[in-house]
Amino acid sequence: MAYFDMRQKRSGNRTTFLGVLLGVVFIYFIYSIRTAPAGTSDPSLRSQSALVAENPLSPPTSGFRKQQKVEGSDAVLPPPPVVHYQLNNLTASAFPALNNEKILILTPLARFYPEYWSNLVALNYPHQHISLGFITPKTKEGNAATAALQEAIRKTQSGPQGQRFQSVTILRQDFDPPITSQDEKERHKMENQKERRASMARARNSLLFTTIGPHTSWVLWLDSDIIETPPTLIQDLASHDKAIIVPNCYQRYIDDKGQEGVRPYDYNSWRDSDIAQEMASQMGPDEILLEGYAEMPTYRTLMAMSAKVGADRDERRLMPLDGVGGTALLVKAEVHRDGAMFPPFPFYHLIETEGFAKMAKRLHFDAFGLPDYFVYHYNE
């Protein structure tokens, strides 16, 4: 082992081998780029790509292939393909997972709660059939919520395959919310309600009509402050096979004695009463009936109050409803497609989700509630 032996060792084996390997990899890379589009002719891949659109103009309920930037400004991309959608074959059945039915979860997002997201990710309906849609106001709070949301999405969508949602759409509202404060007390003041809920209705409609795609079978409205639901929420609600179905929205709290308890939260799900009808008939065309205010006793049958605890409790017990709340609400897509939306104006003296139930009724769809099936609202 003469230390001054400066001759190059004959280590050509390794170099040549590496060279050849690199060459093969390089040629393979070039080749794979050239044949990448042709690769989708494989039938197994095509079925997968049915869920993946070719271009970003596609319905937001599916992912899309990133488009290669073409060098040069005058380079012309091939025109988007003609896509046929068979809406006759679309089902919304009691067993959505068996029929691979697509669910669109829509959330008007004012604040981002990590508990909301973790609850969403914990839903055990196959995530590749779930698309998410969010709309956030363009306020400081909305910006913060959007940033937090994007971070959460980034984590989930780059996480394990089974956790990833089919697609996510974030919209920024094109109108200003009437009240900047999301403060609980301010928000629930009666005089602010009409304006607030009209704005909310507009946000819901904007979200709904731009994200509902030709593949969507069900729309689940889930408020951003619903932080606890059973993981089987979608399957459970869909199993009743109703056009519109609402679980009971409760809230966990700690009472004065420091004990945990639950109390009803959403009073917008109700069955109509004669008194309320009478009140409505005496109202001006632009006035609305509101629920849960002492100034306006409507004597409606509230679902929030119909819950049974103990041995009586039956999660599958149904009650017909005339007004629904939007905290959690599962709707067959055909209801929305027929035109049922959230009226941002007094519709039969009802507004937003309650007006939606009325409009659906006018289109011959009935709403039902599950008084003993709970979802939980965030406690501020």
Added chain:
Amino acid sequence: MNRHHAFANGHAANKKRDDDGYRPYSDRADLENKYIWGMHDLVEDEKPEAAFGRRFEPRKKALHSRSRLIRLGLMALGTIALIIYFIFPSALQGSLLSSADTSLEQSDIETLRYYDLTDAQGSSVGWHREERVLLCTPLRDAAPHLPMFFAHLRNFTYPHRLIDLAFLVSDSKDNTEELLSQMLEAQQADPDPSQHYGEISVIHKDFGQAVSQDFESRHGFAAQASRRKLMARARNWLLSAALRPYHSWVYWRDADVETCPYTVIEDLMRHDKDITVPNIWRPLPDWLGGEQPYDLNSWQESETAMALAETLDEDAVIVEGYAEYATWRPHLAYLRDPYGDPDVEMELDGVGGVSILAKARVFRAGVHFPAFSFERHAETEGFGKMARRMGFSVIGLPHYTVWHLYEPSVDDIRHMEEMEAEKREREKQEKENAAVAKKIQDEFRPVNSQWEEDKQAIAGEAEEANSQSDAKEETRKNEGMKKTDIRQGDGTEELSAKDDGDTAAEGEKVKDKKKSNKAGAKKPKVAAEPREDEDDE
């Protein structure tokens, strides 16, 4: 004897002293240094290294050649694999490519979309701001109209790549579906890239209409309410499936528009109103007056109609243009002045659906085509009403006209058949008359002129007779006999024969002609001449 090797050549004699400052260990002997630095082989330095002698001999022959063999083998394998790969790519696809491709696909899919709806508000100069337009067309048994519709599509001046097309094909019994996709494919494959449209969605959904699409049942009063509600559903399904967050405008256009300015999208957009409709007329055959207002669904609300709406049932639908509901509303259609300013605007409450340009934010806010009775109206009229209810501006352009196709109604068709029959009758009559006239002309010789000539000839002859002998008279008799003989032949002979009368006075000539007649050679020629003369008369 200085045994230090460094002094052998004398160069290093002063080295220690020279390098004193730099080399702290220089005072040590080299041997010592070498020991310290682990160069223990100083003494063997000058011995030739064992390897030196075999320098050019391969050290480990067997191993060397083996590695070369391996290298060669690998290269050969790689080349063969590549060749196979390129020549038969399918052979490897199953194992190698698919796994690589799926991984490639996963990383290539984008699932997050972010849209700011303030970017899609819609402005009066959408084509400058690259605003996307969604063109919605509901189709049912529309195959005969498609070529016309695509001709309009080709002619739109709004940049095609900014227009997304959406069609709803429902309950079609003809070949609308095949024809549509065929024509769309052709449109997107056009060699001119400026003809290509953006996203094209064809939505297939049957609503099971019992109401058929022919003019009579479509426009009959009784069928209106349910028909309009079904149409509204179809429109809503189309819109909800096709509207995307990036759309700034939505243009509703029926397939059966016959004549329309190419710039219609820009023209309506320029008004920068939430909902804009042109005036819809239709051309008529002359016997019906040439033209007629077509779309009566664009109107302003009237007191009468409001009062009427109050009296009606919750599910009733007021439809315009029928005697059953006299609403006395001002209609956009009736306000047209062919020479009026096309930019004149008129506030409306109900709109017709033939050609509507609306900002997408109207639809995003929730305005749709009510498939129920919304304030006693449905479909496009209810759409206008609902938009007004939400505070959007709805205008019509009374002097900007789009021409709907004229489809004759059953009455019209009957009338046209009658007219056609009448015309045929008249033509037949005329033909008969002409035939009779011709027959008369052909079969009976017009003899008036002949008589005149004969008279003159007789007068002349009478004079002549006075001065001529009886012998000549006898030849004339014979001539007359022959003439009648000839007349029993065909018409031409007849004509040539009657010619004889002219020249009867000139005996010589007459005889010559007689001869020629008998010979028959010159018959047709002779026959033609007098006939022409006759015609001239």
